[in-house]
Structures are given as C-alpha cells and as structure tokens.
Amino acid sequence: MTHIKVNVDGTTYEDDVEPRLLLAHYLRDRLGLTGTPIGCDTSNCGACTVDLDGATVKSCSVLAVQADGSDVTTVQGLARDGEWTALQRAFHERHGLQCGYCTPGMIMAARDLLRENPHPTPGEVRQALEGNLCRCTGYQNIVRAVLAASGETLAQEVAEEVTA
Amino acid sequence: MIPPAFDYARPESVEEAVRALAQAGEEAKVLAGGQSLLPLLRLRLAFPELVVDVGRIPQLRGVREDGDSLVIGAMTTHHDVIRDPLVRRHAGLLAQATATVADPAVRHRGTLGGSLAHADPAGDLPAVVLALDAELVAAGPAGRRTIPAREFFLDYLQSALSPDELLVEVRVPKTDGWSFHYEKFHRVAQAWAIVGVAALVRRENGQIVEARVGLTNMGATPLRAAAAEQALTGAGDPQAVARAAEAAAEGTRPAQDVSASPEYRGHLARVLTRRAVLTATGMG
Numbered sequence: 001m002t003h004i005k006v007n008v009d010g011t012t013y014e015d016d017v018e019p020r021l022l023l024a025h026y027l028r029d030r031l032g033l034t035g036t037p038i039g040c041d042t043s044n045c046g047a048c049t050v051d052l053d054g055a056t057v058k059s060c061s062v063l064a065v066q067a068d069g070s071d072v073t074t075v076q077g078l079a080r081d082g083e084w085t086a087l088q089r090a091f092h093e094r095h096g097l098q099c100g101y102c103t104p105g106m107i108m109a110a111r112d113l114l115r116e117n118p119h120p121t122p123g124e125v126r127q128a129l130e131g132n133l134c135r136c137t138g139y140q141n142i143v144r145a146v147l148a149a150s151g152e153t154l155a156q157e158v159a160e161e162v163t164a
Numbered sequence: 165m166i167p168p169a170f171d172y173a174r175p176e177s178v179e180e181a182v183r184a185l186a187q188a189g190e191e192a193k194v195l196a197g198g199q200s201l202l203p204l205l206r207l208r209l210a211f212p213e214l215v216v217d218v219g220r221i222p223q224l225r226g227v228r229e230d231g232d233s234l235v236i237g238a239m240t241t242h243h244d245v246i247r248d249p250l251v252r253r254h255a256g257l258l259a260q261a262t263a264t265v266a267d268p269a270v271r272h273r274g275t276l277g278g279s280l281a282h283a284d285p286a287g288d289l290p291a292v293v294l295a296l297d298a299e300l301v302a303a304g305p306a307g308r309r310t311i312p313a314r315e316f317f318l319d320y321l322q323s324a325l326s327p328d329e330l331l332v333e334v335r336v337p338k339t340d341g342w343s344f345h346y347e348k349f350h351r352v353a354q355a356w357a358i359v360g361v362a363a364l365v366r367r368e369n370g371q372i373v374e375a376r377v378g379l380t381n382m383g384a385t386p387l388r389a390a391a392a393e394q395a396l397t398g399a400g401d402p403q404a405v406a407r408a409a410e411a412a413a414e415g416t417r418p419a420q421d422v423s424a425s426p427e428y429r430g431h432l433a434r435v436l437t438r439r440a441v442l443t444a445t446g447m448g
Binding site: 002018019020022025041042043044046049052055056057058060061062063065066109112113128130131132 | 171203
C-alpha cells in the first residue's frame with residue numbers, strides 16, 4: 001500500500017492505495033465520483049478524461065499513486081453552486097449528447113481546448129477532440145456545442161463548416 | 165481490466181532510479197508517462213514485479229542548447245516538446261511529428277524518452293530521431309554512455325538499454341536550414357501509423373544535396389531508407405523526387421498484420437516518401 005493525498009474537485013482526500021490502482025478506479029470506486037465513466041481498456045475512447053494539475057489526462061492511463069500531491073478536476077467539479085458552466089450549458093442547449101456516456105470526457109477535453117484557444121475553428125475543435133469517441137456518432141452537435149461555448153455564433157460556425 | 169499487482173518505487177534522482185533498477189534486475193519496468201505501459205498492464209500483457217516511476221525527477225525534464233545540439237530531457241512530455249521554442253527553431257521535424265502522436269490527453273502525459281525506450285517500430289518518434297541522427301544518453305550503475313540512434317533500436321520493442329539503465333536525455337543535432345516533413349498514413353485519428361516517413365532535406369540552388377529518410381513501421385525497428393536517400397541527392401524537380409522515392413522500400417522487411425500486407429506497406433513507403441520530400445521542399 002502507498003499513501004496518497006489528492007485534491008479532487010476541491011476536497012482533499014488521503015488514502016492508502018495499491019500501486020496498481022488506476023486513477024479512474026480510485027475516483028469511481030473509492031471516492032464514489034461516478035461522473036467519470038470508463039469506456040475502454042485501450043486508452044482510445046477518452047470517456048474517463050479528467051484534469052490533472054491543469055492538463056487533461058485519460059484517468060485509466062494514470063495510476064492513483066502518480067496523482068499523489070496533485071489537483072484533480074472531474075466533470076463533477078465544474079459547476080459552481082449548482083450552476084453549470086457555459087460549456088456545460090452549451091452541450092445541453094445544442095444537444096451535444098445522445099446517450100451521454102462520452103459527455104464527461106468531451107466536456108473535459110473541450111474545456112482544455114478553450115483554455116488554450118478561446119476561439120477555435122471547427123477544424124481545431126475536431127482536432128482537440130480526436131482522443132474522445134462518441135459511439136452515438138453525435139459529433140456534429142458536440143462540435144457545435146464547443147463552438148457555441150467559445151462565443152461563435154451558429155451562423156458563423158455553419159458557414160465555416162461548409163467551407164472546411 | 166485491473167493491472168496485475170506490482171511493487172512501486174518513486175525515486176527522486178537518476179542515481180536512486182538506477183539503484184532501484186539494478187536491484188530488481190529484469191523484473192522491473194520504468195514508468196515514464198505511462199501511455200504505453202499502463203495500457204499493457206491493463207491488458208495484462210506485462211507483469212513487472214517492480215514499477216519504477218521516474219515522474220518526479222526534475223532533472224529529466226526540459227530542453228536546453230548545447231552548441232550545435234539540443235538536449236531534451238527524457239521525461240519531457242510530447243505536449244512540451246511541441247511547444248518548446250528551441251525545438252521549434254532547431255528541430256522542427258521533431259515538433260511537427262510529435263504533434264501527430266496520439267491525442268492531446270495522451271500528449272500531456274507521454275514523453276519523448278518513454279516512446280523511444282519503448283522501441284515500438286510503429287511509434288512515430290523512433291524513425292524521427294533516426295532521421296535526425298540523434299544520440300541517446302543512458303545512465304547506469306557504471307555511469308553514463310551515449311548511444312547513436314542507429315544503434316539504439318535492436319528489435320521489436322527492444323532497445324540497447326540494459327535492464328539497469330535509464331534513458332536520461334536525447335541529444336538532437338540542430339537542423340537549421342534543412343526542410344522537413346513527417347508524413348504518416350493511418351486508418352483513423354490517433355491510430356498507429358501503418359507506415360510513416362520522416363524526411364529531412366538540405367538544398368543548394370534548388371537541388372537536394374543531402375537527404376535523410378526515416379521509416380516508421382517498415383520492419384522490426386525504425387529504418388533509414390538509404391537507397392532513397394542516395395537517389396534523392398541531386399534531385400531538383402518533382403519528377404526526380406518521384407523517381408528517387410521508388411527506392412524507399414529497398415532493403416526493408418515490413419510486417420504482415422491486420423492493417424496491411426508487406427507489399428502494401430512497400431507501396432506506402434514509396435508514396436509517402438515522395439509526398440514527404442515534396443512537402444518538405446515545397447515542390448509539391
């Protein structure tokens with residue numbers, strides 16, 4: 001067992017964990033933060049994406065012991081006083097989800113993009129989300145939601161998509 | 165799946181890491197960014213007794229200049245390599261190729277040294293450092309040694325590192341004045357390259373005077389397309405480049421797998437070499 005101390009969504013947790021415990025399993029099974037789903041065993045799907053010290057990671061590809069001393073933000077830590085962020089609202093308003101399984105990862109990956117590039121083009125949004133799979137194939141509305149959150153108007157984004 | 169159980173060490177210096185590796189012998193695995201090792205553990209394709217996490221050794225990160233070379237710490241992440249001003253200025257091929265590795269979240273964790281030590285011929289960066297004539301510096305119980313990229317990749321997933329050695333830095337000669345392009349062919353975003361080509365060319369008066377071509381996934385190790393490199397010398401127009409690129413698969417023994425036959429891989433090597441050189445030179 002290895003002792004770890006991790007801040008998750010603003011709360012500090014201390015635990016003894018097996019070194020083999022994945023961060024994704026720690027969040028879900030130990031802390032009960034099941035807002036972060038696990039979609040694959042190959043690091044491809046991105047459903048389990050969280051923020052680790054200011055950068056997205058696939059939490060199935062990080063050991064809990066590697067997160068010792070770090071700050072983790074999951075999709076459950078985004079809302080403030082029950083109020084969704086603009087990005088979360090945009091996913092709702094633009095129907096950026098169907099079954100919803102990929103949504104936490106999509107939102108975390110899109111958040112990472114918008115931090116670095118507040119006004120991305122549709123092409124840049126697609127590139128930034130290349131590590132996140134939506135098996136409902138609802139990509140059009142996911143891209144629209146991210147663009148809407150970035151302050152682009154729908155008319156502009158459709159025009160750019162047509163010319164892209 | 166849940167990985168198999170292992171012991172865990174988190175050294176805070178290179179010396180401490182080397183000691184841990186030397187004690188564990190062949191049963192230890194180095195954990196760099198973990199983007200190859202953790203999937204292997206989850207799929208239960210690897211069963212190390214000890215995992216040595218080198219993620220908390222600050223000396224292993226960062227890029228510095230040393231005369232005509234850049235020295236890149238083995239634990240520098242792909243994300244940081246892509247954005248580093250020195251890499252962009254003096255080793256543009258490495259920055260461009262690294263930006264095609266996997267996806268943003270993987271690039272936040274994955275490291276240059278990790279992907280080289282993993283020695284996967286389908287990985288993008290082994291062929292790139294081979295084309296760049298880079299050198300790899302390993303630390304072991306007896307001190308440090310420098311291994312040319314040409315001697316580093318021994319076989320499929322097998323590097324010249326011995327079990328008690330840690331890759332600590334990658335020395336990349338500056339390629340100021342060279343044109344470059346990494347061209348890869350893959351089925352879907354973030355998939356492994358079916359074939360990739362890393363091209364570097366130096367021109368005088370519009371003619372190629374020196375060319376280096378690294379091949380991804382054309383054998384058990386990354387390879388240099390020596391015959392194509394030779395044939396490219398003197399090429400000054402797209403037709404000459406296309407003729408020279410016909411030699412790109414000479415001497416290679418690419419694998420047969422679910423993505424491609426050896427013949428198809430040979431075809432891809434020729435086409436991608438032509439495209440990479442034309443893009444690099446702006447002739448295409």
